Structures are given as C-alpha cells and as structure tokens.
Amino acid sequence: MSYAHVGKTIRLKRILKDGKAVIFAFDHGVEHGPSDFPEMYVNPRKILSKVVDVVDGVMMLPGMAALTGDIWGNKTSLILKVTSKTILRPEDARHLQSPFGTVEEAISLGADAVAATVYWGSEFEDHMLRLWVDVKSAAEYYGLPCLQLAYPRGPAIKNRYDVEIVRYGARAAAESGADLIKTYYTGSTEAFRRVVEAASGVPVLMSGGAKTKTLLEFLKVVKNVMDAGASGVVVGRNIFQSKDPHGMAKAIMAVVHEGLEPEEALKLVEA
Numbered sequence: 043m044s045y046a047h048v049g050k051t052i053r054l055k056r057i058l059k060d061g062k063a064v065i066f067a068f069d070h071g072v073e074h075g076p077s078d079f080p081e082m083y084v085n086p087r088k089i090l091s092k093v094v095d096v097v098d099g100v101m102m103l104p105g106m107a108a109l110t111g112d113i114w115g116n117k118t119s120l121i122l123k124v125t126s127k128t129i130l131r132p133e134d135a136r137h138l139q140s141p142f143g144t145v146e147e148a149i150s151l152g153a154d155a156v157a158a159t160v161y162w163g164s165e166f167e168d169h170m171l172r173l174w175v176d177v178k179s180a181a182e183y184y185g186l187p188c189l190q191l192a193y194p195r196g197p198a199i200k201n202r203y204d205v206e207i208v209r210y211g212a213r214a215a216a217e218s219g220a221d222l223i224k225t226y227y228t229g230s231t232e233a234f235r236r237v238v239e240a241a242s243g244v245p246v247l248m249s250g251g252a253k254t255k256t257l258l259e260f261l262k263v264v265k266n267v268m269d270a271g272a273s274g275v276v277v278g279r280n281i282f283q284s285k286d287p288h289g290m291a292k293a294i295m296a297v298v299h300e301g302l303e304p305e306e307a308l309k310l311v312e313a
C-alpha cells in the first residue's frame with residue numbers, strides 16, 4: 043500500500059467522520075463578490091468564528107485560508123479551493139475558472155483536501171479538464187483527496203438542475219477521478235437518488251444554492267438528499283445569509299449526522 047493511499051484515507055476520514063459531512067462554502071467573496079454577505083459579515087473573521095466549531099470542514103480559497111488560519115485551525119478541516127472566477131469578467135468568459143492556488147499550497151496551509159470546479163458542457167471544458175487533471179495528479183502524489191464541483195454549465199445546457207444533466211456531470215466527475223463530488227439539488231429525493239447512483243460510489247455532497255424562502259424549506263432539501271443516499275452538503279448562503287448562522291449550521295449538522303426531522307432541527311435555530 044502506498045504512503046499516499048494511507049494519507050488520502052486518513053484525510054478523507056477527517057472530513058467524513060461517520061461517512062457524512064457538512065462543509066461551509068466560503069469562496070463567495072470571489073465567486074459573487076462581497077455584496078453576497080450581510081453587511082455585518084463582510085469581515086470574514088466574524089462569520090467564520092460562528093461556524094468553525096460546528097461544521098466538518100470549510101471550503102475556501104488560499105488567501106482567505108491564510109488570513110483566517112487562527113480561526114479555523116485545529117477546529118475544522120480545510121478544503122482548499124484552487125480554482126475560481128469573478129463575475130466581473132465578460133459573460134462569454136464565465137464558463138471558465140482560473141487557477142487560484144496549488145496542491146503544494148494546500149499542504150502548506152494544512153488542508154485535508156483540495157477542491158476544483160469543472161463546468162461540464164462549457165465551451166472551455168477542455169481547458170477546465172486540463173486544470174483538473176493537473177490538480178488531481180499532484181493531489182494523488184501527496185495523498186490529498188480531491189473534491190470536484192461538478193457543475194453542468196454551457197451553451198447546450200438549457201437547465202443546469204435537470205436530473206439527466208446533473209447525473210451526467212456527477213458520472214463524469216467520478217470518471218475523472220473525483221474523491222468527493224459536489225453538485226446541484228435536482229428537486230426531489232427520487233431524482234437525487236439517480237445522481238448518487240450515477241456517481242458510482244463516489245460520495246456526493248449537495249451544493250447549497252441560493253437562500254431559500256424559509257429555513258425549514260432548506261432543511262427539508264437537506265433531508266431529501268440524505269434520504270437519497272447523499273454523503274452530505276456544502277452550504278454557503280443558506281448559512282451566512284441566515285439570521286443565526288451558528289444555529290443554522292447546527293440544524294444542518296443534526297439533519298445530516300443524526301437524521302433529525304427538519305421540523306425538529308429547526309428548533310436549534312434562533313428565529
């Protein structure tokens with residue numbers, strides 16, 4: 043057995059302690075810009091300190107991971123995202139992410155995994171796959187698990203949440219060597235089960251998406267994907283745009299790890 047295989051197994055277990063995980067997504071300052079955050083949380087230290095004691099991991103870009111190491115370090119796992127893009131770039135260049143860091147930087151920062159986006163169906167799919175393969179092969183060498191944000195997006199994709207499209211992306215992620223797959227909710231337990239099946243045993247984590255009208259609505263979505271066989275969720279806006287991010291993170295953890303009913307989990311959140 044190679045040293046890298048042992049390292050990858052240990053690191054994956056730090057994230058998926060009981061086979062499931064709740065990861066706080068925190069790359070929005072680049073992906074959407076600082077206006078995504080409520081004014082009181084534009085300071086990243088304020089929001090991070092509310093969730094790091096709760097969640098299994100935090101996914102962020104290298105500069106932010108470095109700026110906040112004193113907050114997340116030894117509290118939760120870092121999943122270092124090494125690709126990103128802004129929406130300041132022209133629309134016709136938005137189906138492409140750029141390198142933001144390296145696998146070596148992930149190791150320097152103490153990360154337990156790296157993450158990279160692939161926009162399946164993009165005009166730049168070939169370029170994104172080259173980025174992915176570079177990240178993946180370096181991560182394999184060092185025994186770092188690779189999370190793929192497998193996002194169908196491109197001129198031929200009419201509905202990126204369509205189950206047939208999402209499961210295609212999940213399958214392609216599995217076939218391109220992802221150790222963890224993050225993808226969109228497809229609307230129901232039955233539909234998401236097809237996504238999980240297509241991923242062929244690679245753990246699937248649902249991507250949170252825009253804030254739902256009510257907290258209960260989002261907790262029900264989390265329950266649906268867990269019932270479908272998902273391995274957890276990666277959530278940003280539905281935590282940091284809520285009035286009680288700490289409570290919301292706890293409620294999501296309770297649904298994912300304890301199978302709590304959404305109505306029960308909601309009691310953990312301050313109204």
Ligand code: FBP
Pocket residue numbers: 067068069070073074191249250251252276277278279280
């Ligand atoms: P959310 O839970 O806020 O949707 O975060 C998940 C995520 O993938 C982030 O990592 C990323 O910043 C954002 O969604 C990308 O959003 P978009 O779908 O607008 O590209």
